[in-house]
Amino acid sequence: MASYIKRGKTWRVFIAKCGVRKSGTFKTKAEAVAWATQEEADILLGKHEQYQDRTFFDLLERYAATVSVKKRGGRWESSRIAAIQQDKLARVLCRELGARHFAQWRDEKLARVSPASVNRYMNILSHVCHVAVNEWQWLEENPLKTVRGPPQPKPRDRRISSEEIDRIILASGYKHDQSPETSRERVGAIFLFAIETAMRAGEIVKMQWKDVDVERRVVFLPETKNGSSREVPLSTEAIRILRQIMQDKGNVFRITVSNLGNVFRQLKARAMIDELHFHDTRHEAITRLARKLDVLDLARMVGHRDLKQLMVYYNATAEELAKRLD
Template sequence: MPSYRKRGGVWRAEIARKGIRKSGTFNTKAEAVAWATAEEAKIMAGKVTADHTVAELLRRYVTMVSPKKANRNTKFEYNRVEALIRDYPELAAKKLSDVRAADWAAWRDDRLNGNGERKAVAGSTVSRDLNLFSAAFMTAKREWGWIHESPISGVSRPRDPQPRSRRPEQDEIDRICLALGYTTDEPPETATARCGAAYLFAIETAMRAGEIVGLRLQDIHKEKRYAHLPRTKNGSARSVPLSSRALAIIEQLEPLGHDPLFGLTSSQLDALFRKGRDRAGVEGLTFHDSRREGLTRLAKIFNVMELAKISGHRDLRILQNVYYAPTAEDLAERLA
C-alpha cells in the first residue's frame, strides 16, 4: 500500500511493490493519491519493471548469457560493454524506464563521427556493438521481464562498407617473411620468425589467426594430411586439409616443443605481423587478408561447397563476397 508524507508545503508518495520502488512529490494529497494509485496498478499489471540501469543490464548479459554462446566470445563482449560504460557514463547510468531510441541513435552518431576525446570508428564496428547491445535488451525483455520494449529495435544501423578485396602479391609475402626473419631452411626459433611461419601457414590453409595460434600437435593428423579444429569462431568443429607446404611448416615447428604449436598468443601474432609488415614497406595489408588469399587459391582446386567446408562458412554469400576474391587474370587462367 502506498505511503504519504507531508514535508513543508508538498506531499510525498512512495510505492514499494514486487521489488519496485517509486516515489513522487505533489502539491496536494489528492494528486499524490491519484498518482500512487495509478502507478501501483501499472506495477500489479506488469506494466512497470524494476529500476535497473543500462550498465546493470549489459553486465548481467555478459555474465550470464555470453559464456553460453557457441562462439564463446565472452572476452570481446565483456570489453565492448565495459567500453560503453567507461566512455558513455550518462547513457550507462540511465534507468531502463528512461532510455529511448534517441539515446542510442546519439551514441551511434557520436561513434561514427568522433569528437575531441574519441576517434571515429567504422560503421561495421558500430553495427557489431549495436547487435550485441540489442541482443542484451531483447534478453532482458523476453527472459528477465525487465523491459517491455527494446529501445534499440528502431535504431538504424550504419551502411555496411564495401567488403575488403586486398590480397597480397607474392613479392609482398616474400618481403614480409624476410622482415620477420622466417626462412624454409631453418627452424623458426624466435617468436618473430614463428609469426612468419604462421603467416605462410594461414595462406596455405585459410585458417583464422586465432585458430592457428591455438593449434596443438595432437590436433594434427599428418598421415591423413589434415588438422582438426575442435573449437572455432562459429562454435562448430571442423577439419582443414593440409598442403605439402603446410605440413613442411609443421615439421619445422615440431622440434621446438611449443604447446600450442606456434608458441604465440593472438596479441603477439598481431603485433609482430604489423611490425614486420611495416618494416617490409607493405601498406594496406592485414594478417586476416591471408584468409582471403588462402581461400582464393584453394578455389582453384575445390568447389564452393568444399571451400565452405574448409573455411567453416555457413553463409555462402559471405564466402563469395568477402573472402573469395579472384582477379580477372585468375579467372582467365582457368579458361586457358
Template sequence: MATFRKRGARWRVELFVQGQRRSATFATKREAQAWAAHEESRLRNAEPGAVPNLRFRELLERYLDTVTPTKRSLKRETNMIRQMCRTTLADTPLCELDPACFAQWRDERLKTVSAGTVIREMVLLSHACTIARKEWGWLNTNPMADVRRPASPQARTRRPTGEEIEALLFTMGYSPDRAPETAMARVGAAFLFACETAMRAGEICALQWDGVHERHVHLPLTKNGHPRDVPLSTQARRIIEQLRPVTGEHAHVFDLTSALLDALFRKARDRLAVDGPLQDIRSLHFHDTRREALTRLSKVFNVMELARISGHRDLRILQNVYYAPKVEDLADKLA
C-alpha cells in the same frame, strides 16, 4: 532474498527480488539490513509491468555478469560492454530509454569508429535489451527494435601481394631452409601456413600436435563452434615438419598465443611501412591471409568444397567476403 558480506570495515548487501537485482554498501550491518528490508518491500509492491528505477548501465553490468560469460567471445564482449558503460547512454534511466536515445548514440559513435564496429555493438545492445525484456522484466519493449543500423561496409578485398609476403617473411626472420626457433620466425611460419590453409589466426595458435595428421589437421573447436578438418598442401606439411624439432615437446604446434602473434605481426608489418617502399602494407591484416588462401584454393576446389575447408556455413559470406579473385585470375581460367 538479501545477502550480506563484510568488506573491510563496510557491509555490502545484494538483493534479488522478482528478477531485479540491487546492491549497496553501508557502514554498519544494521543500516544494510534496514535498506534491504525497505528495498525488498518496494520491489514486491511495485506495479506489475513497471520498469525498475535503474539506469541502462546496470542492465549492461548484469548482462556482463550473467550472459557474457557463456559466450566464446567473452574477452571481446567484456571490453565492448565496459566501453559502453562509460558513455552518456549508460546514464539513461531505463524508463527513459527509447529509439531516439540509441539513434543519438549511434550517430555519435559513427564519428569515431567504422560502421562495421557500430553494427556489432548494436547487435550486442539489442540482445541485452531483449534479455532484459524477456527474462528479467526490466523493459516492456526492446527500444533497439526500431533503430536503423548503418549500411554494412563493403567487404574487404585486400590480399597480400607476393612482394609483401616475401618482405614480411624476410623481416620476420623466417626461412624455409631452417627451423623457426624465435617467436617472430614462427609468426612468419604461421603467416605462410595461413596463406596455404585459410585457417584463422586463433585456430593456428590453438592447433595441437595431437590434431596433426599426415594429410590434414583436425580443429576440435572453431569460431562457429563446430569441429573442422583442414587438408594440408605440400607447403603446409613442410611448415609443420619444420616446426616439429622446435615445438614438438610443447602441446601447440606454433607455440604462440593469439595476442603475441598479432603483436609481432603488426611490428614486422609496420617496420616495413616505415623503412621500405611498401607503404601500403600498413593496411594489411593477418586475417587477409584467409582471403588469399581461399582465392588460391578456388582454383582447385568448388565453392562447396571451399566451405568445407573454411568452415563457412553461409555461402554468401564465403563468396562476397573471402573469395576475392583478381580479374587476371579469372582470365587465366578462360585461357
C-alpha cells in the same frame, strides 16, 4: 558490490545492484557477507521485485553477469559492455528508454570509432534488449528495432602479391631449410602456413600437436569462430612447414595472438609494406583454393556455413578468371 560498516557490536551491510537496494544488520561480518552474497545472486536471477529506478546500466550489469559469462568470447563482450556503461546511455532509466536514446548514442559513437565497430556494439545491445523484453520483463519492447545501424563498409579485397610474400619472409629471417626459432621466424612460417590453409590467426596459434595428423595430412580444430569443430586438409607445403618444427606435444607455433600481431606489424615495417593485415592471408588463401576446390568443399575447409560469406573472401581478378575459360 556490497559495502560493510561496523557499528558497535554489529555489522551493517548495504547492497545496490541492478537497481535493487537492500540493507541488513548482523552479529558478525561473516553472516553479513553470506547474506549479501545470497541476496546479490537472487537479484541477478531476478528473484526480487522490479524497482522503477533501474537504469540501463543495471540491465547491462545483469546481462554481463548472467548471459555474457556463458558465451564463448564472453570476456570480449563483457569488456564492450563495460565501455557502454561509461556512456550517457547507461544512465537512462529503463522505463524511459527509447529509440531516440540509442540513435543519439549511435551518432556519438560514430565520431569515435568505425561503423563496423558501432555495428558490433549494436548487435550486443540488441540482444541485451531482446533478453530484457522476452525473459526478464525489464522492457516492454525492444527500442533498437527501429534504429538503423551505420552502413557496413565494403569488405576488404586486398590480395597479397608474390613480391610482398617474399619481402615479408625476408624481413622475418625465415628459411625454408631451417627450423624457425625466433618469434620473427615463427611468424614468417605462420604467414606462409596461413596462405596455404586459409586458417584464422586465432586458429593457427591455438593449434596443438595432438590435433595434427601428418600422415592423413589433416589438422583438427576443436573450437572455431563459429563455435563448431572442423578438420582442415593440409597441402604439401603446409606439411613441409609443420615438419620443420615437429615436436611431440604442446602448442605448434609457440606464440600468442597478441605477439603474432605485434611481430607481424614489425615485419610489415621492415618490408615497407602498407595496408596489409594478417587476416588478408585468408582472402589470398581462399582465392587460391577456389582454383582447386568446388565451392562446397571450399566452404567446408574454411569453415563458412553461408556461401554469401565465402564470396566476401573470394577475390579472383578478371585476368585469373579469363585464364580459366580456356
